[in-house]
Amino acid sequence: MITSRTAFGTIRELEGSFLPVIHQIVQTLGGFSIGDIFPSNRLLRLISGTERHLKKLHQEADSILQGIIDEHVSRKRRRRETEDHDMAEGAEEDDNDDDDLVDVLLASTNNHVEVKAVILDVFVAAGDSSPIAVEWTMSELMKNPEKMEKVQREVRHFFDKRGEGAVVDEALLNELKYLKSVVKETFRLHPPAALSLPREGPETVVVNGYQIPSRTRVIVNYWAIGRDPSHWTQPNQFIPERFLDTCIDYRGFDFQLLPFGSGRRVCPGMNYGTAVVYSLLANLLYRFNWELPNQIKPQDLDMSENFGGAISRKKNLYLIPIPYHAP
Ligand code: HEM
Structure with a gap:
């Protein structure tokens, strides 16, 4: 929860559905399957079902993260519009003190696939x-x-x-x-x-x-x-x-x-x-x-x-x- 607040700020609804998916990914990655013992044998990997399950979880995580990114992009746009308006009226520019991890990553790249990969990596590794x-x-x-x-x-x-x-x-x-x-x-x-x-x-x-x-x-x-x-x-x-x-x-x-x-x-x-x-x-x-x-x-x-x-x-x-x- 602390990690997700640092990463996502206050998007509680999506955050609530993201954490259980991460939990399942961590559990699935942690177990051993027959495909791990013979990694070059694609048939064994298919039979074990782990790969299929992980792909499904990955799709779920990807779509939740895309939702979180879209929220951040439109929030940023709204904030910029308000700031432009305020500055036109003589107010000072806002600093970015309340930026979360998603804001920071989006400021460094427009590539959403990279942003999603970094966030997924941090959450899977940090786990619980x-x-x-x-x-x-x-x-x-x-x-x-x-x-x-x-x-x-x-x-x-x-x-x-x-x-x-x-x-x-x-x-x-x-x-x-x-x-x-x-x-x-x-x-x-x-x-x-x-x-x-x-x-x-x-x-x-x-x-x-x-x-x-x-x-x-x-x-x-x-x-x-x-x-x-x-x-x-x-x-x-x-x-x-x-x-x-x-x-x-x-x-x-x-x-x-x-x-x-x-x-x-x-x-x-x-x-x-x-x-x-x-x-x-x-x-x-x-x-x-x-x-x-x-x-x-x-x-x-x-x-x-x-x-x-x-x-x-x-x-x-x-x-x-x-x-x-x-x-
Ligand atoms: C008590 C807390 C934690 C423990 C005990 C822990 C432990 C570990 C261990 C054992 C590894 C694997 C090292 C290896 O392969 O030899 C690892 C990797 C990693 N951890 Fe943590 N971790 C903790 C918290 C976190 C947190 C909070 C984050 C991020 C916010 C994080 C991010 C990562 C990442 C990104 C990797 C992968 C590094 C790589 O790809 O080489 N960990 N952690």
């Missing part, structure tokens, strides 16, 4: 990653009440000192060390994108004694790397403290923790995605205490995963918020 990360973080904190207490103490101390409106940016995260460790630990156990996008190398290489011929399709399993016992002690336990005394980070330089990938094809939305995660979490943790419904005990909270383009919870997380009032 940040909300999924927040949902897993809250799940782990509910399962581990002592960690929840510790992180809330830190966040409340921070906001009580700086005021409720304080923005949690990269500089201030140095003060929220435990929250940062909690997020790193969640990315380690539950990377929203478990697998890299498929990549092909231009030439043959040898990695750890394995020869990988050029043009081989390679997919890296970030989920398995995060739980590899040769890198992590008690790999399946949620222990944010493990990050307090190390500089291991998720930015792509520490190969045992790669929730955003690494190298030239590292996620370009990393800063935006993490800013959303930190600010949502900081607000949820500051403003409310949280309880599990139906007397569910923390240790009984279901943590099953849904396999797809993004690894979300299999069952939604339902929690009871209890407003917190600063003393």
Whole structure:
């Protein structure tokens, strides 16, 4: 929702139909089909039906995006007409402060196919990653009440000192060390994108004694790397403290923790995605205490995963918020 408001501004009706299509595209792309294993065999690709399904989804997304672009073009035209009229009467030219992503892209090209491709790429790649990360973080904190207490103490101390409106940016995260460790630990156990996008190398290489011929399709399993016992002690336990005394980070330089990938094809939305995660979490943790419904005990909270383009919870997380009032 935050990404779509940034991209589309206020076109709520079309936005409402676009997000479910994106969700289906992400789910379909994330699954494996027999055609993925033998990509050169067109018959297998046809039998699996995935290609047909994706084409249909693509057509739906394309027509919704065209509607959004048309809306933007006519809104811009109306605004320009009003501005021309106002300027003729002596008013100053309007700046473009409230332009959204579509406006910015349309200002740089008249080619609507390119604009649609960029928007589709951003939405499919961004998917629900940040909300999924927040949902897993809250799940782990509910399962581990002592960690929840510790992180809330830190966040409340921070906001009580700086005021409720304080923005949690990269500089201030140095003060929220435990929250940062909690997020790193969640990315380690539950990377929203478990697998890299498929990549092909231009030439043959040898990695750890394995020869990988050029043009081989390679997919890296970030989920398995995060739980590899040769890198992590008690790999399946949620222990944010493990990050307090190390500089291991998720930015792509520490190969045992790669929730955003690494190298030239590292996620370009990393800063935006993490800013959303930190600010949502900081607000949820500051403003409310949280309880599990139906007397569910923390240790009984279901943590099953849904396999797809993004690894979300299999069952939604339902929690009871209890407003917190600063003393
Ligand atoms: C917590 C949030 C996010 C996570 C965990 C995440 C993770 C990833 C991962 C693992 C990849 C694949 C890297 C690879 O193939 O090795 C990726 C690619 C990508 N991400 Fe993100 N992402 C997040 C948020 C976002 C957001 C908010 C945007 C855009 C607004 C975005 C845009 C992209 C794009 C465009 C690519 C494809 C890059 C390419 O084609 O090489 N991501 N992301």
